[in-house]
Amino acid sequence: MTTIQNALQAVQARIARAATQCGRDPASITLLAVSKTFGPDVIRAAFGCGQRAFGESYVQEALHKMAALTDLPIEWHFIGPIQSNKTRPIAEHFAWVHSVDRERIAQRLSDQRPNSMPPLNVCLQVNVSGEASKSGVAPAEAAPLARLVASLPRLRLRGLMTIPEPSDNVNLQRRRFRLLKELKEALVAEGLPLDTLSMGMSGDLEAAILEGATIVRVGSAIFGERVKRTH
Numbered sequence: 001m002t003t004i005q006n007a008l009q010a011v012q013a014r015i016a017r018a019a020t021q022c023g024r025d026p027a028s029i030t031l032l033a034v035s036k037t038f039g040p041d042v043i044r045a046a047f048g049c050g051q052r053a054f055g056e057s058y059v060q061e062a063l064h065k066m067a068a069l070t071d072l073p074i075e076w077h078f079i080g081p082i083q084s085n086k087t088r089p090i091a092e093h094f095a096w097v098h099s100v101d102r103e104r105i106a107q108r109l110s111d112q113r114p115n116s117m118p119p120l121n122v123c124l125q126v127n128v129s130g131e132a133s134k135s136g137v138a139p140a141e142a143a144p145l146a147r148l149v150a151s152l153p154r155l156r157l158r159g160l161m162t163i164p165e166p167s168d169n170v171n172l173q174r175r176r177f178r179l180l181k182e183l184k185e186a187l188v189a190e191g192l193p194l195d196t197l198s199m200g201m202s203g204d205l206e207a208a209i210l211e212g213a214t215i216v217r218v219g220s221a222i223f224g225e226r227v228k229r230t231h
């Protein structure tokens with residue numbers, strides 16, 4: 001068995017254990033393999049082990065990998081910070097975007113989504129850590145942004161995403177994830193059709209699953225430690 005196969009199985013086992021612990025069906029949780037900084041060969045190997053959804057954080061890097069992997073029916077998710085001059089390639093090449101945090105970006109993604117493609121699946125990135133983290137919309141501002149995304153013709157509002165400040169404290173991890181879950185429930189209660197909570201990474205996926213994660217975004221636990229980017 002290859003290293004990636006081993007690692008994928010170990011992560012799936014962690015997902016299944018956490019799901020079982022809180023009475024959830026493990027199949028209700030999607031594993032998004034975060035492949036940023038790793039090359040197309042590594043992605044191809046993971047695909048060969050059955051992995052279908054991959055997450056990327058840098059547009060140019062992702063486009064290069066996609067070009068090398070056009071023969072594989074991969075579901076690509078954009079999870080990185082979005083600059084407004086990079087919305088077009090995101091709209092044209094990804095199935096999902098997890099990191100929409102302002103109106104201008106949402107508007108541009110909808111305007112630039114090709115009509116030949118299905119609507120772009122969107123999660124709003126929410127800052128649940130207050131001062132400790134800078135990216136994401138403030139929880140109090142999520143509702144108006146959600147209403148806007150739901151109204152845009154070429155976007156499909158799916159849910160909320162968060163990256164809490166790193167912490168080894170499981171209670172703190174759960175508190176941050178619970179805030180995202182409660183925010184989603186409040187939006188659903190006002191009639192917005194959210195079905196996704198994108199939360200949990202290599203270090204905290206159990207806490208996220210206990211709080212209702214439907215997508216966990218896992219990089220280093222599958223592919224190993226990343227070498228820091230120099231560009």
Ligand SMILES: *Cc1c(COP(=O)(O)O)cnc(C)c1O
Nearest residue numbers: 034057079201202217218219220
């Ligand atoms: C890199 C990254 C991940 C994966 O982090 P790991 O700790 O390696 O699992 C998840 N989500 C986002 C948004 C990331 O940028």
